[in-house]
Amino acid sequence: MAFEVLPDAFHAQEPNVKPQTSNLKPIQDMSTSRRDFLKWTAAGGGGLLLGFTWTGTRALDHIEADGASAVAPVEFNSYLSIAPDGTVSILSPNPEVGQGIKTAFPIIVAEELDVDWTKVKVLQAPLDSKRFERQVAGGSGSIPHSWTRLRKAGATARQMLMEAAAKRWSVPVGELTTDKGTVIHAAGKRKATYGELANEAAQIPVPTDVKLKDKKDFKLIGSSVRNVDNKAITTGKPLFGLDTQREGMLIAMVQHPPTFGNKLKSVDAIAAKAMPGIVDVVTFKDNIAIVGKSTWQVKKARAAVKAEYEKADELESSSDHDRLFREMLASGNATVRRKDGDVEAAFKNAAKVVKAEYQCPFLPHSPLEPMNFFAHVKFDGDKPVSAELIGPTQTPELARNETAKLLGITPDKVTVDLTRQGGGFGRRLKADYVHDAVEVSRLVKAPVKVIWTREDDMTGGSYRPAVRYRFEAALDAQGTMIGYRLRGASINAGNATREHNFPSGAVPNLLIDSVDHKSPITTGAWRAPITNFLAFAEQSFLDEVAQAAGKDPVQFRLDLLEKAKKAPVGDVKYDIDRMIGVIKLAAEKSNWGKKKDVAQGFSVYFSHLSYVAQVGEVVMQKGKPVLQKIYAAADCGIVVNQSGARQQIMGGIVDGLGHAMYGKMTFQNGTPEQTNYNNYRLIRLNEIPEVDVHFVDNGIDPTGLGEPALPPTGAAAANAFFKATGKRLYNQPFAEQELFKGVS
Known part of the structure; x- marks a missing residue:
């Protein structure tokens, strides 16, 4: 672990909002040299910056508060800074996708x-x-991986501040307590804010072992805290990738082959290039990029491009x-995924x-x-030497590494700044749209923001695999x-x-296998x-x-779980007691x-380690089944916020229900048939049921x-629809099934 002094100058560039987030500018303006960064932050003096390396062993014992000492680069995992006024700035490293x-x-x-949460800047x-x-x-x-690391980051800083206060007052550390950013010595009736102690804390050797709070003493964890970006979002501050602006930046749209598997044969861009604001039309692989000065100009020119494709x-x-x-x-060529007992005999x-x-x-x-x-993409002559990337990605390291590979440079020559993302749901795990931006910037030798239209987004992949x-x-007489037996047949899912x-x-007797078809x-x-x-x-x-067995559906599941608990067959890789717990809680609350x-x-x-x-509750209204409420019981360990x-539970339910009810993507000769929301149905506000959320309080790590x-939403709804109408739902989307067409 190591720490460094943080100057007032660092905080002076941040908006005075508590708690609030800065825009990206201060981070983007920092030098890419770690040594330069350390010198810059130390230049103003005052404050404390802590950086933690959980995978390495190197540490700095201390740094002079006036920044006179030269400091070697240190590998960090997270930053915690404290300004003289007591403001705490915390860098959050993971992509924010709305989660x-x-x-x-x-x-x-x-x-x-x-610390006092109103003093925190993110x-x-x-x-x-x-x-x-x-x-x-x-x-x-993210939370399961970083839970202990983040706790240690806060606890280490707190310990150093207490040791600084103990040294100042010549009292044992054991006599000190903390509260809302203040170190307190009750016996001596003394107190000092973290900001007042920050410089002295910078002289304290970083402790190698710190005591974490007893979970029963949590004050902030488990409470309700507003999202730190709420104000910026509601007031239209630049947070998202689409908000990115740079001097000299061009706008590009990329036309991909309209049919999966097609190859670009020829391009006629003469008319497009002559249109106002258009800088160039370039091709790469089987794609055509129209590059210009504004989104509207580029979109109009794109419509003027004529292209032929080889089918x-x-x-x-x-x-x-x-x-x-x-x-x-x-098929007789399925891949066996699990087999227990004698299935054929059963x-x-x-x-x-x-x-x-x-x-x-x-x-x-x-x-x-x-x-x-x-x-x-930046050049030395005609040779790419570095690249700056900014945008919404769920996998920034992949974006960096793919860019480096594309340009033939080393990954350390690529910087990636993260923007808030207007949804991802797995789509932004891929880097194809990052490739677009890098390819176009390389070809036109200018900073470029690539924008996909909604039609590009919906028809360009990548889709959830289709599965049957x-x-x-097999039931005995009781x-x-x-x-x-379960077989999963899928298109591009691998193991479904x-x-x-x-x-x-x-x-006791179980067979699960799968078959997969590779599709373009x-x-x-x-x-x-x-x-x-x-x-x-x-x-x-x-x-x-359960119906065929003449048993209550909830009790049927509980009986199966009790069997798995008392006499497990093969490996049981889920926590039986946690699953029983959420079943009983949901049954009780509903x-x-x-x-x-x-x-x-x-x-x-x-x-994803949770249960x-x-x-689902359905009532009949005017002869039609209406899903009016969903109770949800979740065991995700300690609830941080x-x-x-x-919001995550409710959002997941709305997402799951909406796609189960209405979502469907079809293809005709390799071409997507749904291109925008006029022919791709999403759930509407008046179709969202009431959601009642409850959490199991078991005190385990998140x-x-x-x-x-x-995942469980579709079945909760479908089983309720069956109970109301006597008709089972076997295919999604539900809205196309006979149950909703025939009920009057």
Whole structure:
């Protein structure tokens, strides 16, 4: 670990808002040299900056408060700075995609530091893989990964401040306490603010071992804290990639092949180049980039470009996919993912067999902010030597490394500043739109911001894979499930199953396998990959099996979990007690099975280390089933920010319900048929049910929350619709199914 002095000059550049975030300018204006940065921050004197290296062993013992000493570069993971006025600035390294990480990370640091939250300023850190770990927004893994690291960062600073106060007052550290950014010596009736102690703390050797707070003493963690970007968002401050501006910056739009698998044959851009504001029209790979001075000028010129494409040998349509699914489900070449017991014997001797198939379509990600990115490739003659990147990416290190590879330079020559993202849902895990910006900047030798239109965004990939599942369950004469078979047939999903998820481990004879078709239609991670649809299929099927067994759906699941607990079959890779806990909490809060004139449907799922159970409630209105409420019980360990966590649960439910009800992407000869919201349906405000959220308070370290609420939603709704109408839903989107067409 190491620390450095932070001057007033650093804070003077930040807006005077508490708590608030700065724009990106101070970070972007810093020198790329770590040594220069240290000299600059030390120049003004005063204040304390702490940087922590959790993977290295190097540390600075101290730095002179006046900045006279030269300081060697140090690898950091996170920054904590304290100004003389007591203001605490915390750099948040991970991409903010709306999941609230830019608020949650600083909360954890501030809790252990024991500082007044109104004195905290949050700064978005740029990419720096030497100082930071896992600068990624994906897999709901940010809080689980950084929980202890962030706590230690705050606790270490607090310990140093207390030692500085103890030295000043010549008293034992054990006699001191802290509260809201102040060190207190009750016996001597003395106190000093963190700002007053910052310079002295800079002289204290960094402790190698610090005591973390007892969780029962948390003041900030577990409370409701407003998102630190709220004011900037609501007042239109520049936060997002689309807001990026640079002197001399050009705007570019890129026309990709309209059909998956097609190749660019010829381009006629004479008319486009002659239009006002157009700087150039360039091609790279099979793409055409129109470059100009404004978005509107570029968009108009793009329409004037004429292009011919060579068609691919095989162009897939959605009707082809139906055939492919049938073939894959009948295939004898499936990959076995898990096998327990004697499955054939179980089905041969079964008193009853239940079978069902479920299908989901391709889905676009449809983030509110379309793909965009800024790139400035810099040259020495005709040779690229460095690149500056700014924009919304869930994987900034991938963006940097892909850029370096593209330009033939080393990654250290590429800087990446992160903007807030107007949604991602897995789409911004990829770097294809970053490639666009880098390629165009290289070709026109100027700073360029590439902007995708909504049509580009929806038709250019990458989609959620399409999948069809076949389930079979064998029941004995007592209604006990003695056999279970699942086959996942997918297009570009690889393994479309999660073979170790429930009910694996609870059924004595089980077979799970998968078959995959490789398609030119590009696919990728979509919020809660695979489980976003698998959970609907599994939990809907378990309801159907419970009905066939003559058992209550909730009790049926609890009985299976008790079997897995007492006599597990093979590996059980989910926490049985945590799953039981959310099931019982959801049943309790929803008053399961005890309401009149309300049809209830149940679902529970484990994903991204967390557990969420849901109860959907449907009422009949004018002869039509209406989903009016969803209860959600979540076990994600300690809730860092109640406000942010509830928003994540509700957002996941709305996302899951909307796409289960309406979302569908189809193709005709390799060309997407849905191009914008006029023909791609999203859920509407008046269609969102009331959501009642509850958390299990078990005191364990936090687990994921950005994705786990989405998977169980489809089944909670579908099972409630069945209870109300007697009609099962097997395919998404629900709105196209007979249940909603035939009910009057």
